[in-house]
Amino acid sequence: MSSTPSTAASLVCTRLTFAWPDGTGVFDDLTWSVGPGRTGLIGLNGAGKSTLLKLLAGELTPASGTAKASGEIGYLPQDVSLDTSLRVDRALGIDAARAALHAIEAGDTAEEHFAAVGDDWDVEERARATLAGLGLDRIGLDRTVGDVSGGESVLLRLAALLLRRPAVLLLDEPTNNLDLRARRGLYAAVEAWRGVLVVVSHDRELLERVDQIADLRGGEVHGYGGNLSAYEEALAVEQEAAERQVRAAGADMKRQQRELAEAQVKLARRARYGQKMYDAKREPRIVMNERRRQAQVSAGKHRQLHADRLEGARERLQEAVAAVRDDDEIRIDLPHTAVPAGRTVLTLRELELRHGVRAELDVHGPERIALIGANGAGKTTLLRTIAGEVPPAAGLVMTHVPVRYLPQRLDVLDPEVSVAGNVAAFAPSATDNEVRARLARFLFRGARADRPAGSLSGGERFRATLAALMLAEPAPQLLMLDEPTNNLDMASVGQLVTALASYRGALLVAGHDLPFLRELGITRWLRIEEGELVRVAEEEV
Incomplete structure (x- = not known):
């Protein structure tokens, strides 16, 4: 994959001030500069990382101050949406040059064709090389966007940016919702980049590939040389x-x-x-x-x-x-979730999902199982089928213990009800004092427990949902999580790992975040491939 960044490229914020229309301040006189190299921008949820990227990209206008780049900026937002009817070459922005090139090759020497091609005579070769570098070599330029998966559409948008060769590349949580194959393609693109790159992420594997870490905290950016591991050592x-x-x-x-x-x-x-x-x-x-x-x-x-x-x-x-940082940890004890090692908690017999996926499975005791596979393979459908949310096409699902399911959408809580009220609904026999004492261990202390669930940040909403499920009555002895680290900052991921360390039941986690899965102490790895649920060794992942 080729790129031609300038060694003189830079990105400079000078006395940047920004507040939301309701008056909530985000930045006040922020000054920060970035030179060539790969910078990982991290910080707690709500610190303003995505807002800063939008200001840098010109998507938002500061109240005062400036954000300037020395050249063109390429920006990949969190929520990527492409018209599914577009052809791939148009989504890449090369359709006009490509059509002109084909016309010239067919003998049409009209001046407008040469103008459309310019100096880009190898546009098709560059496009195919860029797609191949991202793991999208099977995608033809004449196909439509509707033929690719959601994760592939993210990489397609990134490919369009790479083909433009901007001086500055801004990526906002680019690995969210990407499967392992797509993530590895993105990692390769990041490693190959030689211009100014700023990436907001909580993906450890991605952050190990940057040259420096920029920590956004309290409206200020603090720089640390080296990758994530070097940052953590320096911070310690x-x-x-x-x-x-x-x-x-x-x-x-x-x-x-x-x-x-x-x-x-x-x-x-x-x-x-x-x-x-x-x-x-x-x-x-x-x-x-x-x-x-x-x-x-x-x-x-x-x-x-x-x-x-x-x-x-x-x-x-x-x-x-x-x-001294106050990144609190969740500290809980969940004895009622314990399952004896020999007890069967889940049985799948000749199960066939509506997607056509087939599965045979027995889960015993406090196993910790990772469910992996490409996007669209059927992981979410399998979890929803086990949870009883969708019926199987054929076969049996037998759960032998209380089950709770945490979906990607985090739509378990009533947004109009307080955090304490939501948790009380899951544990009706608990007194208000008991609910609040338990919530305090999930870092919802005092007035925080009285906030409506709908007003919480992404990390807070996840924590409140996890509290509601883990404190539910009866206590869940099989807990299923679907892509739990999506949109969580690194502190929240750490809190999640700590909370799950206290969980004593069986755990079934669907995801692509390998460092997180390994921190959970996974005992069995399952992958959905070619319509079958198969066991794989960890080194094969």
Whole structure:
């Protein structure tokens, strides 16, 4: 796959300020610059990563400040939609040049054909090479977009950008909804890029392929050289130093508090002695009044000195605490989800899905099963069939324990009802105090539990849905998750892994995020291929 980026390419934000129409501020005087190389832009859900990319791409207009690139910008948004009736060559933006080239080859020497081709005489070869580099070599230029899968349409949009050879390439969560084959094609495109590339992602494998990490937090971007692993190592060192600073600042504040208290005791003693001398009238009153005045001035300065030192120590402590990240972890215990190792939790016999997929399967005890396969293979349909949402075309589905299913759409909660109200609906025998105590372990503390589910961010909505399912009555002993890490930031993925570590039942997870699946401790890998559910070894994935 060819690309001809300029070594002088750059992307610069200067004093960028942006707020939503309702007044919610996102950026205030943000200044950030990016040079050639691959930059992974990360941050918590709601930090403003997608908004920043839209500002850089000119999709949004800042209230003040500028975002400028040294050349053309190519932008791949999260939600890619292409007209399914388009031919592939038109979707790639090469249809006019290609038609003119074919006309010239057929003997038509009209001037407009040469103008349409310009210097791009190898346009077809470049297009096919670009498609092949993304793993789309089977897609012909004369086919229609409707013939390709959703993941392939994302790569098709990326191919169109690569063919334009922009100086700056902006990608927003490009691996969402891509299967493993499509992801590997995208990884190859990222590794081959030599211009300015900024990619928003939570995909660990993708972020291991960047040159630097830009961490968006609190409206500011902090840069770290190296890939994701290097960033995590640097952050760990940084946080360890910050925690040491907190301890030192805390000790200093206690010392200043103690010295202030001791100083006040000394001043009180001096005041009592001075009053005693004044009452005894051992010296002329004018002398004693002057001594009292000087003592009061001195005492005031002494008090102020210690008060200033205490305030300085308090400010240093606050600064040190602010430098320590508060990426809370979910900490729960779910004993009622436990399943004995020998117990059968799921049986599939001669099952045939409406898609034509056939499956035979027995799941025992607390197995952790990964369900993989290309987009459109039937993973979601299989999970929905097991959950009882769609009937099988043939065969039997027997669940022997309570089952819960978390769909990709996260449409389990009532958006008009509070988080606490939604969880209470799944656990009707629990008291309000019990519901709130359980929710606190899912990081919904106090007023956060009273927010309507519809007002939550993507990561919060996922966490609330997971809480509702895992705290449900009866406790789920078979939990099925469909692409759970889509649209989750890295902190939320970490929270999910922690929560599932506490889950003691059987787990069936459909997905393409291999690092996440491996963190779950998968015990069996199943793949849907050529209409069959087959077991594969982890090294074959």
